Amino acid sequence: MxxxxxxxxxxxxxxxxxxxxxxxxxxxxxxxxxxxxxxxxxxxxxxxxxxxxxxxxxxxxxxxxxxxxxxxxxxxxxxxxxxxxxxxxxxxxxxxxxxxxxxxxxxxxxxxxxxxxxxxxxxxxxxxxxxxxxxxxxxxxxxxxxxxxxxxxxxxxxxxxxxxxxxxxxxxxCVMAEGRCALSSYATGKSPNMNGACSPASHVEYRAEGAALVSRLGGFAIHRVGAKDPAPYPTLCKGSFRVGDYQGHVFEDPxxxxxxxxxxxxxxxxxxxxxxxxxxxxxxxxxxxxxxxxxxxxxxxxxxxxxxxxxxxxxxxxxxxxxxxxxxxx
Incomplete structure (x- = not known):
């Protein structure tokens, strides 16, 4: 060959x-x-x-x-x-x-x-x-x-x-225009391109709610999984959302x-x-x-x-x- x-x-x-x-x-x-x-x-x-x-x-x-x-x-x-x-x-x-x-x-x-x-x-x-x-x-x-x-x-x-x-x-x-994520900036106040921080860990929270584990970014709920299931890192472009009759990952899976x-x-x-x-x-x-x-x-x-x-x-x-x-x- x-x-x-x-x-x-x-x-x-x-x-x-x-x-x-x-x-x-x-x-x-x-x-x-x-x-x-x-x-x-x-x-x-x-x-x-x-x-x-x-x-x-x-x-x-x-x-x-x-x-x-x-x-x-x-x-x-x-x-x-x-x-x-x-x-x-x-x-x-x-x-x-x-x-x-x-x-x-x-x-x-x-x-x-x-x-x-x-x-x-x-x-x-x-x-x-x-x-x-x-x-x-x-x-x-x-x-x-x-x-x-x-x-x-x-x-x-x-x-x-x-x-x-x-x-x-x-x-x-990254499925956005690289570094230009207005979603992350809106949720956290930190710009990927100006501050060098996309979905910073300082704004991430995981909290048990009943039988579910909810992950949040800047106060916004991004994922809800079973308490024993893997919890992806909460980035908005890979979040789970309800859009019309559809509920799931709109841009890209985590x-x-x-x-x-x-x-x-x-x-x-x-x-x-x-x-x-x-x-x-x-x-x-x-x-x-x-x-x-x-x-x-x-x-x-x-x-x-x-x-x-x-x-x-x-x-x-x-x-x-x-x-x-x-x-x-x-």
Missing amino acids: TKARKLELVCPAGTPAALRSAVEAGAHAIYCGFNDETNARNFPGLNFSRDEMAEGIAFAHRHDAKVLVAINTFPRAGAFGLWSKAVDDAHRFGADAVILADLGLLDYAAGRPGLRLHLSVQAAAANADAISVYAKSFGVRRVVLPRVLTVQEIAAINRDIDVETEVFVFGGL VSLDAAALIPQLAEAGVTALKIEGRQRSRAYTTAVVKEFRAAVDAHAAGRPIAASALRELTEGQRTTAGAYRKAWR
């Missing part, structure tokens, strides 16, 4: 320990962010101080892995210096790329010689024309595609651009994305990199998922069949979906 082009495996790290675990488990590249509102996973106890980022990049480079620094929120008016400093520090520490979404920040970063620019999924660039504008205007070298595209749509985009594409293959599944079986099709569609979601997750999660997907990437590159996924226990509700890759909800 003919060998295939090897895909880059891009893995999450919410802490320095997770970065080391991802590298040791076989990640080709790590994405992570500073411990402030410049990145879209701005939660207590996560992310990197400046010293930790410098040390993490050096560790990864010693093990032939890359570090991509996510500076992917949108700067607040009057506070642009916080974001520009993050770009400068990532560049100074030797980051292999910065992941950006804001136009002004992209323009600023484009003026830093030698700094590679990746377009964040938060920019929601989902067609070839939009991607080409970012490439021509700012020199963007890679775009992280939103999780709303089929494999056929990704292939069509790749035929018309001269930019690398990166797609999500495992973890949380399940996780697992596209391991689609790696050959994604490679054929021209994808360069596969991205795992999960910067809030534990080191054990990081190690298990990275090992599984590194084995899958290596098998595909060698022309071997990809083994069935063994990660269901690490998924939301212990169930998985191919999401928009096999789109049924649009």
Whole structure:
């Protein structure tokens, strides 16, 4: 069987320990962010101080892995210096790329010689024309595609651009315009794109009500399950609602994305990199998922069949979906 082009495996790290675990488990590249509102996973106890980022990049480079620094929120008016400093520090520490979404920040970063620019999924660039504008205007070298595209749509985009594409293959599944969730902002007062917090745990509540366990986000009841049944994390896009005569999950079920079986099709569609979601997750999660997907990437590159996924226990509700890759909800 003919060998295939090897895909880059891009893995999450919410802490320095997770970065080391991802590298040791076989990640080709790590994405992570500073411990402030410049990145879209701005939660207590996560992310990197400046010293930790410098040390993490050096560790990864010693093990032939890359570090991509996510500076992917949108700067607040009057506070642009916080974001520009993050770009400068990532560049100074030797980051292999910065992941950006804001136009002004992209323009600023484009003026830093030698700094590679990746377009964040938060920019929601989902067609070839939009991607080409970012490439021509700012020199963007890679775009992280939103999780709303089929494999056929990704292939069509790749035929018309001269930019690398990166797609999500495992973890949380966002079915909104990435990071722009007005539902989460309405329920919690925290914006995914401005504050870096989608459905923050500080606004989540689980409460027993009779024989049921009710989960709430910002005071809104999102799920009601049996007291002994698995309770999914309460995000509004995966909530259960009554709409007319229908009661159930309107946008998407509370399940996780697992596209391991689609790696050959994604490679054929021209994808360069596969991205795992999960910067809030534990080191054990990081190690298990990275090992599984590194084995899958290596098998595909060698022309071997990809083994069935063994990660269901690490998924939301212990169930998985191919999401928009096999789109049924649009």
